[in-house]
Amino acid sequence: MSEAQVFTLPTSKDTAVDGGPAPLAPKRRPFGAWFKDKGWRHAVGIVTTIFAVFPLLYVLSAALDSSGTLVGSNGLFTRIDPGNFIALFNDPSRPFGRWFVNTLVVGVVTSAATVFLGAMAAYAFSRMRFKGRRIGLLSLLLLQMFPQLLAVVAIFLLLSGISQVIPALGLGSQLGLIMVYLGGALGVNTYLMYGFFNTVPQSLDEAAKIDGASHVQIFFGIILRLVTPILAVVGLLAFIGISSEFVIASVVLTDPDSQTLAVGLYSYVAQQRSENWGVFAAGAVIASIPVMALFLFLQKYIVSGLTAGSVKG
Numbered sequence: 001m002s003e004a005q006v007f008t009l010p011t012s013k014d015t016a017v018d019g020g021p022a023p024l025a026p027k028r029r030p031f032g033a034w035f036k037d038k039g040w041r042h043a044v045g046i047v048t049t050i051f052a053v054f055p056l057l058y059v060l061s062a063a064l065d066s067s068g069t070l071v072g073s074n075g076l077f078t079r080i081d082p083g084n085f086i087a088l089f090n091d092p093s094r095p096f097g098r099w100f101v102n103t104l105v106v107g108v109v110t111s112a113a114t115v116f117l118g119a120m121a122a123y124a125f126s127r128m129r130f131k132g133r134r135i136g137l138l139s140l141l142l143l144q145m146f147p148q149l150l151a152v153v154a155i156f157l158l159l160s161g162i163s164q165v166i167p168a169l170g171l172g173s174q175l176g177l178i179m180v181y182l183g184g185a186l187g188v189n190t191y192l193m194y195g196f197f198n199t200v201p202q203s204l205d206e207a208a209k210i211d212g213a214s215h216v217q218i219f220f221g222i223i224l225r226l227v228t229p230i231l232a233v234v235g236l237l238a239f240i241g242i243s244s245e246f247v248i249a250s251v252v253l254t255d256p257d258s259q260t261l262a263v264g265l266y267s268y269v270a271q272q273r274s275e276n277w278g279v280f281a282a283g284a285v286i287a288s289i290p291v292m293a294l295f296l297f298l299q300k301y302i303v304s305g306l307t308a309g310s311v312k313g
Helices: 031-063 083-089 096-127 133-143 148-163 174-183 188-197 202-210 215-226 228-244 247-252 261-266 277-303
Strands: none
Touching: 031 277, 083 096, 083 277, 096 133, 096 174, 096 188, 096 215, 096 228, 096 261, 096 277, 133 188, 148 174, 148 247, 174 247, 188 228, 202 215, 215 228, 228 261, 228 277, 247 261, 261 277
């Protein structure tokens, strides 16, 4: 074989899989162009994540450091021991376990009643036509501009008078605190539910009425199943707000055994030059567990319920 007849087989780099010419390698974009187009979003996301996560890591580090001061926790996770959690449950004058149960009872009962009352009010405003309907909606929205904090003195005097007649609803009772919370249950919650209820076609109500269904059967059998996302959102927001509420709970709950976590944990840092910041941080970590668990449980209703709640069924 002569030198003119010598040839080499084409490699995979020279040809494509189908035998055609090999595609050109994509040209890399300059870093400046990429950052201007999409990269700045990643930078903002990273900074925001660090800004949100750092306080959580700092509280967790302080909870795992039994030195007792926040200054000693400047180095994150330099010391890890369960001393603060042990001290949290071994203080007879501060019954943390009872506070935890009280918070769950008050939070669950109040949030469930808030969702139920708000849903009934929203159904009435959405499906029924009566005199004063528009004024009632605007009044509920207007009342929410004035928080319950402004009525603390009035609430104290009211419960003080009620305790002389019905002690179970007066000062120092969890039932009285639940009633105070339910007094502000309507308002924004009803307005939000009202807007969501309007998205449900009224043809479903009309079809059910033709079959002889009452308003109660329509409400519990049809409407509530289709508005699950807003019920989950309102219940979650109500539970978070009640679990972290301090001012009204500190006024109503005077007995340490009936206090909630927000009021009870404040006693660890209420004194000047207090050395219980580590125990306070440990209590805050445990107090966040019910909120996270409820959020994870309701997440499927919040996300998937938006598409699952259709007009069929």
